[in-house]
Amino acid sequence: MIIENLIRENIKSLKPYSSAREEFKNSASNLVYLDANENPFDTGLNRYPDPQQNLVKAALAKIKNVSREQLLLGNGSDEVLDLIFRVFCEPKVDTVIALPPTYGMYEVLANTNDVGLIENYQPNVDEILKAQNSQTKLLFLCSPNNPTANSFNADKIETLIKKFTGIVVIDEAYIDFSSQESWTRRLNEFPNLIVIQTLSKAYGLAGIRLGACYSSTKIISVLNKIKPPYNVNQLTQQTALKALQNSIKTNNEIAIIISERNQLIIDLEEISFIVKVYPSDANFLLVKVDNAIVRYHQLVEHKIIVRNRTNLPLCENCLRFTVGTKEENKKLMNTLKLL
Numbered sequence: 632m633i634i635e636n637l638i639r640e641n642i643k644s645l646k647p648y649s650s651a652r653e654e655f656k657n658s659a660s661n662l663v664y665l666d667a668n669e670n671p672f673d674t675g676l677n678r679y680p681d682p683q684q685n686l687v688k689a690a691l692a693k694i695k696n697v698s699r700e701q702l703l704l705g706n707g708s709d710e711v712l713d714l715i716f717r718v719f720c721e722p723k724v725d726t727v728i729a730l731p732p733t734y735g736m737y738e739v740l741a742n743t744n745d746v747g748l749i750e751n752y753q754p755n756v757d758e759i760l761k762a763q764n765s766q767t768k769l770l771f772l773c774s775p776n777n778p779t780a781n782s783f784n785a786d787k788i789e790t791l792i793k794k795f796t797g798i799v800v801i802d803e804a805y806i807d808f809s810s811q812e813s814w815t816r817r818l819n820e821f822p823n824l825i826v827i828q829t830l831s832k833a834y835g836l837a838g839i840r841l842g843a844c845y846s847s848t849k850i851i852s853v854l855n856k857i858k859p860p861y862n863v864n865q866l867t868q869q870t871a872l873k874a875l876q877n878s879i880k881t882n883n884e885i886a887i888i889i890s891e892r893n894q895l896i897i898d899l900e901e902i903s904f905i906v907k908v909y910p911s912d913a914n915f916l917l918v919k920v921d922n923a924i925v926r927y928h929q930l931v932e933h934k935i936i937v938r939n940r941t942n943l944p945l946c947e948n949c950l951r952f953t954v955g956t957k958e959e960n961k962k963l964m965n966t967l968k969l970l
């Protein structure tokens with residue numbers, strides 16, 4: 632597969648903006664910076680951040696065992712997803728495939744970028760491959776999937792990566808809660824593979840907005856051309872670096888969340904109006920109830936906010952419960968028993 636042929640012509644010929652911090656790189660101290668129209672009075676934040684987030688990338692690259700050149704960071708994975716659309720999809724011409732019910736931003740970004748969305752409701756490899764044509768540039772596989780919480784079968788993913796004629800984007804926002812291995816391990820085998828991850832879930836840093844994109848150096852270099860110069864701010868870079876250096880805390884929290892999730896599955900099955908608790912490879916549970924609208928409002932009255940997913944395809948009467956702390960989950964269970 633020749634990746635170059637999938638990239639939009641205007642992006643291929645685009646000359647990226649060159650920021651002051653890109654043009655002059657030097658780690659020497661006592662330099663007088665008069666190049667970026669910054670305020671010279673030191674607040675700790677008066678300088679623009681590193682546009683390539685080198686320290687954060689070095690930490691992530693080490694953890695994920697990839698090279699820094701295979702990594703792009705964004706203002707949340709939502710920004711990364713948008714960059715992918717803009718590199719590969721010609722508005723009004725190209726199409727992408729998503730597999731509903733899934734993460735809603737694929738559809739929103741397709742609409743924002745004026746790109747056709749092909750939806751395949753029963754994710755079956757043959758059907759997905761049949762749905763593509765020469766204008767289909769991206770296939771989104773969310774694994775573990777939001778809101779269903781299940782992972783896509785690894786053999787099926789591999790077949791899709793090998794046979795799909797565009798780019799396969801595997802969204803691994805919830806991978807740290809999963810029993811499956813990350814596809815970042817296999818990046819070097821597949822030139823058309825992009826893996827997206829985030830610090831918003833397992834790392835407990837949704838507030839800083841940091842998403843990561845792993846792919847071939849070729850794809851990363853093109854995404855880099857169009858990213859806003861300082862898309863990851865200084866505070867985010869500092870906080871992310873600290874978190875990445877404290878894997879014990881993160882791993883401990885992941886273990887607690889998984890254990891709480893498994894206990895919640897057992898407890899929820901005891902509730903009379905719960906029809907089904909779907910298996911989960913993530914930090915949330917999709918739960919079918921007798922009447923999602925009624926149960927949602929009852930929970931709100933008890934100050935417990937869950938997500939009503941009943942309007943999504945194949946999710947009739949389904950609520951999505953994020954796994955909380957032990958105390959929060961206990962409160963959820965005690966409340967459900969009262970309803």
Ligand SMILES: Cc1ncc(COP(=O)(O)O)c(C=O)c1O
Pocket residue numbers: 706707708709710734773776777802804805828829830831837840841842
């Ligand atoms: C599957 C999936 N991908 C991406 C995101 C967005 O992640 P971020 O906070 O990094 O933008 C979410 C958020 O809920 C998600 O569920």
